[in-house]
Amino acid sequence: MIRTLRYCLVCAALTATSLHAQEMLSDEDLLVDPALDPDAQAPAEPSAAEREAAVAAARGPETARGMGAELRGLDKVTGQTQTFTLAAGQAMEFGRLQVSLAECRYPASDPASDAFAELTVQDRRLNKTIFAGWMIASSPALSAMDDPRYDVWVVSCSRS
Numbered sequence: 001m002i003r004t005l006r007y008c009l010v011c012a013a014l015t016a017t018s019l020h021a022q023e024m025l026s027d028e029d030l031l032v033d034p035a036l037d038p039d040a041q042a043p044a045e046p047s048a049a050e051r052e053a054a055v056a057a058a059r060g061p062e063t064a065r066g067m068g069a070e071l072r073g074l075d076k077v078t079g080q081t082q083t084f085t086l087a088a089g090q091a092m093e094f095g096r097l098q099v100s101l102a103e104c105r106y107p108a109s110d111p112a113s114d115a116f117a118e119l120t121v122q123d124r125r126l127n128k129t130i131f132a133g134w135m136i137a138s139s140p141a142l143s144a145m146d147d148p149r150y151d152v153w154v155v156s157c158s159r160s
Contacts, residue, residue, distance in 0.1 A: 062108045066157030069104035069117045073097075074151040085158060095150055097130075098122045104157035114138045117154040121145055 046054070068087040073094045074080075084092055091100040102118040114137055121131040131145040131152075140153040 063105040063116070064108040064111070064159075066104035066106055066115070066159055068158040069101050069115065070155040070158060071099065071101075071117070071119075072153055072155050073099075076149050076151065083155065093124075094152065096123060096125045097147070097150055097152070098124055099152055104154070106157045106159075111157070111159060115154050115157040117157070119145075119152070119154075121147075121152060123147070 066088075068085055068090070070083060070085050073082045073084070075082075075095060082094065084094070086092055086099070086101040088101055088103050091098055093099075098121070100120040100122075102120065104115060104117045106115050107113055116134055116136050118134050119131060120129060122129050130147055133143055135143055135145075135152075135154045137154040137156060145152050
């Protein structure tokens with residue numbers, strides 16, 4: 001009985017607060033549907049240049065294709081790293097892994113700033129693909145390869 005009474009008091013307080021908040025709104029605070037308001041003006045259509053700028057901004061910066069990529073591998077057991085260069089379409093072995101580079105891209109306006117490489121990493125012992133996709137040099141953890149022993153990440157694209 002006491003619980004029911006408390007519940008009713010809480011509900012009444014919330015209702016009173018809600019009604020008080022609604023009373024504080026003026027007519028200007030309410031949104032008016034432009035289709036129902038004859039005095040409202042329709043929003044202006046964006047120009048062709050504004051539409052093109054919006055599409056370009058949504059696409060992101062222009063990229064250029066590199067001839068290959070510089071990758072780095074880490075053997076977590078021994079602590080040794082190895083840097084290797086792959087041409088687009090080339091594969092190499094790193095421990096029990098086979099790393100294949102499909103392509104490497106970089107921002108056309110600033111080639112030294114970042115690199116995006118499409119990699120496929122296969123575990124030859126398990127005959128299983130452990131990574132397939134794009135890896136970003138500036139954010140390797142964003143799409144990281146998950147292997148208990150090895151790490152592979154992109155360093156840069158080679159432009160020649």
